[in-house]
Amino acid sequence: MTREDVLAVVVKHLANAVDGLDAATVDPTRSLKEYGANSLDIVEVVSGAMRELKVKVPRSELNKLTNIDGLVGLLYEAKSGAPVGAGTGA
Amino acid sequence: MWNDFNGRAVLVTGGTRGIGLATGLAFGRRGADVTLTYKWGPDDEQPILDAFAAAGARTPHLVQADAAHDDDITEVLRGIRARHERLEVLVCNAAFGVPVSGVGDYSRRAFHAGLDASAWPLVSHVQAAQAVFGRAPRYVVGVSSEGAESMHVGYDLIGAAKAALETLCRYLHYRLHPHGTNVNVVRTRFVDTASLAATFGDGFADFVRTYEPDVLTPPDAVAEAIVGLCAGPMDAIGGQVVTVDGGAGLYENFSRLFQERHLHPIRTKETA
Numbered sequence: 001m002t003r004e005d006v007l008a009v010v011v012k013h014l015a016n017a018v019d020g021l022d023a024a025t026v027d028p029t030r031s032l033k034e035y036g037a038n039s040l041d042i043v044e045v046v047s048g049a050m051r052e053l054k055v056k057v058p059r060s061e062l063n064k065l066t067n068i069d070g071l072v073g074l075l076y077e078a079k080s081g082a083p084v085g086a087g088t089g090a
Numbered sequence: 091m092w093n094d095f096n097g098r099a100v101l102v103t104g105g106t107r108g109i110g111l112a113t114g115l116a117f118g119r120r121g122a123d124v125t126l127t128y129k130w131g132p133d134d135e136q137p138i139l140d141a142f143a144a145a146g147a148r149t150p151h152l153v154q155a156d157a158a159h160d161d162d163i164t165e166v167l168r169g170i171r172a173r174h175e176r177l178e179v180l181v182c183n184a185a186f187g188v189p190v191s192g193v194g195d196y197s198r199r200a201f202h203a204g205l206d207a208s209a210w211p212l213v214s215h216v217q218a219a220q221a222v223f224g225r226a227p228r229y230v231v232g233v234s235s236e237g238a239e240s241m242h243v244g245y246d247l248i249g250a251a252k253a254a255l256e257t258l259c260r261y262l263h264y265r266l267h268p269h270g271t272n273v274n275v276v277r278t279r280f281v282d283t284a285s286l287a288a289t290f291g292d293g294f295a296d297f298v299r300t301y302e303p304d305v306l307t308p309p310d311a312v313a314e315a316i317v318g319l320c321a322g323p324m325d326a327i328g329g330q331v332v333t334v335d336g337g338a339g340l341y342e343n344f345s346r347l348f349q350e351r352h353l354h355p356i357r358t359k360e361t362a
Contacts, residue, residue, distance in 0.1 A: 040188045040200050047129065047156065056154050059130040 006053065006076045010068060013048040017041040028069040046071065055079050093322040096121030099174035101166065101227075103157050103211065104184030105150075106132045108283030109233060111141075112309035113181050116317045118147025125170055127155040127163075127184065157184035158206040163215050167222040177219050179320050180227040182212045182255075187248030189289060196247065204251035212258050212273075216266070226266050229320040232259055232275040233312075234331060236339060239277075245289065252277075256331045263329030272328050274319050279335035282306045301354060305338040 007028060015023040018036045026035065032042050046062060049071075055078035065071050100117040104110040105126030114124045124147070132138060135152055142150050153169065155162035170177060186207035188200040212232045220226050234256050236242070237249035256275050263273035280286060282295045298305050315334040318324055333339060347354065 038188075040197075040203055043186070044203075051156070051159075056131045058133040060133045062130065 001053075001076075001079055003072060003076045006049075006079060007068075007072045009052050010045065010049050010072055010075065013045045013052075014041075014068075016048070017044050026068065028072060029067055031067045032071075049075055053079050091322045093320065094121070095178070098122050098178035099125070099170050099176065100179040100181070101125045101127070101170060101177060101215075102181040102183055103127045103155070103163075103215070104129070105181075106135075106138060106152065108285055109278065109281060109309045109312050110181070110183040111138065112313035113183065113316050114150055115141060115145055115147065116310070116313035117179065118142050118150060119145045120317070121148070122178070123148055123151075123173065125151040125153060125166065127153050127157070127166055129154070129156050129184065129186075156207075157182070157211040157215075158186070158203075160214055160218065163211070164218045164222065167218050171222050176223055176225065177227040179229045179231070180215055180219060181231050181233070181316060182215060183233040184208075184211065185233070185248075185251070185285075187245075187251055189244035189248070190246050191244060201247050201250065204247045205254055208248070208251040209254040209258060212255055212262060216262065216271075226269065226271040228271060230262070230266075230271060230273040231316050231319055232256075232273075233316075234275045234277045236277060236279045236333075236335070238331075242290070248289070259331065260329045267328055272319070272325060274327060274329070275331045276312060276315050276319070277331050277333045277335075278307060278312055279333070279339055280306050281309055281312060283309060302338070302342070304336060305342065307335050307338075311336070 011023045011026045014026065014032060014035060014037065015021045018041055021035055032045060037045060050056060053075055055075060057074050057078050061074055065074065095117055100122040102110050102114045102124065105114045106128040110126065114126045118124045131154060138152065139149060151169065153166050155166045157163065167177065184207065187204040190196060216226050216230060232255050234252045237245040238252035238256050259273050259275040266273060280298055286295060295306060312334050315332065319327065319332065
């Protein structure tokens with residue numbers, strides 16, 4: 001599975017959670033909140049992606065995330081075992 | 091007649107921290123074979139394993155399972171079934187809810203999310219146990235909170251889910267008691283855990299301690315009460331909501347604060 005595959009999973013769950021969101025317009029350098037995700041949406045996006053990818057990520061790592069790219073990196077690392085580091089959300 | 095938990099299967103959902111972990115340890119100290127579930131997972135499982143070892147308990151089974159997903163809990167129960175013929179104790183501690191800041195935050199989706207994770211598992215987990223083991227657990231204990239009956243800021247929908255949990259407890263006990271199962275709920279108040287901070291803010295526990303340290307209930311105290319409900323001598327207690335707060339809910343009121351006003355400078359809304 002590639003990092004792009006993981007991004008597609010996250011974007012899919014984000015589009016499911018946020019009404020009216022066009023998945024094709026999602027910029028991974030932005031945060032979930034910037035796309036209108038509230039706290040419940042964020043939980044559902046993250047847990048849904050983890051479930052689909054069959055990975056688990058500690059809560060403390062999730063709390064550090066600031067953008068979608070960071071989440072993708074964390075999930076990809078968990079899936080592949082390849083350390084890529086979480087995005088910092090500049 | 092005191093029950094012997096040695097070698098008996100105990101399942102605690104949301105069991106890797108706070109009340110859940112304390113409960114797992116309490117049963118583990120008494121020899122139980124404990125399974126702890128988690129949704130997000132601890133950063134490092136080793137401290138949990140070390141705590142059980144230090145307590146002289148069997149190594150616990152840590153399993154990722156979302157309490158709101160039936161497939162997950164069935165899988166957990168099948169794992170227990172591979173080792174035991176019966177689930178002795180089910181503690182439904184896992185919970186989830188969305189804090190709200192106003193009526194505008196209310197949503198059917200948020201309401202259902204709270205029910206799915208915090209109330210319905212009391213039923214779904216019992217049903218799953220019946221399917222896997224052929225019978226319900228000997229003891230079922232849910233973990234509720236005072237927010238089911240009293241107002242706490244932001245707790246609107248979470249409190250509603252807890253109220254549903256407590257009502258389900260009564261009916262579930264009525265249905266299952268003739269078949270040898272006891273169902274009860276422990277209702278906590280302020281327990282100093284990560285969940286308390288997540289719900290009410292990082293400084294909340296320190297704020298409470300400032301006014302009355304005894305108001306905070308240690309997780310271990312809640313855990314021992316849960317064990318007590320499953321220990322045998324309290325088998326005549328069923329379908330009940332048992333408040334575990336050291337009595338703090340009885341005396342936290344304005345009459346006491348007035349008597350102790352010399353200890354706590356009070357500013358009115360006008361002078362603040």
